Amino acid sequence: MKSYHYLEEYNIKVTNEIMERFSGIIHEIGEEADREGLAKTPERAAKAMLFLTQGYKQDAAAILKSAMFKESYNEMVIVKDIELYSLCEHHILPFFGKAHIAYIPNGHIVGLSKLPRIVDVFARRLQVQERLTEQILDCINDTLKPQGVAVVIEAAHMCMMMRGVQKQNSVTTTSGFRGSFEKEETRNEFLKLISSDLS
C-alpha cells in the first residue's frame, strides 16, 4: 500500500540486508568494519539509504488530490526556491538545489504545501535531474489538469563536484513546460518572476 508517511518503522529484513552490504563495502575499501566509530555505521547508512529512497513507496498524485479545491482564480501561481535533495542514479551521490514550480489553474487550485511534498516524493528516489523535472511536471499536469504548468530545477551534483571533472561551481538547470507555458510570452513571464529576487 502506498502512503504519505513511510519509515516511521523500517522493514527489518530489508534494513538488515542493506546493512550487510554496507559492512562488505566498508571492509572492501580497506577499513576495519568493527572498529568503534564504524560499529553502527552499516545500520545508520542502511536507514539513511531507505529514508532517501522512500519516494518509491509514496504516491505523489494522491498527495495532490488530497488538497485540490474548486476555485475560479486563473492567474499564474508560483512556488519558487523549493529545496530539493536527490540521489543521482549513476553514482548514488547527492544532487541538490532548488525547484521552481508554476501553474495556471483551470477550475482547481492545490494546497501550496503539496508542491514541495511532491518534489520530495520524486526526489527521494535514484534519479537523473531531467527525469525528476518531467515527473513533477507530468504529475501536476495529469492530476490537477491546469491550463499550463512549468518546472525549473537548478542543482549541483556531487558526482561532478567531488570526483570526475571536479567543476566545483557548476549548476545544472533543467526545465519543462506544458499547456499555456508553451507560449513564449507566458514562459518568459514565469522565468522573469523566478529570477527576480523579491525576498
Ligand SMILES: [Zn+2]
Ligand atoms: Zn552522478
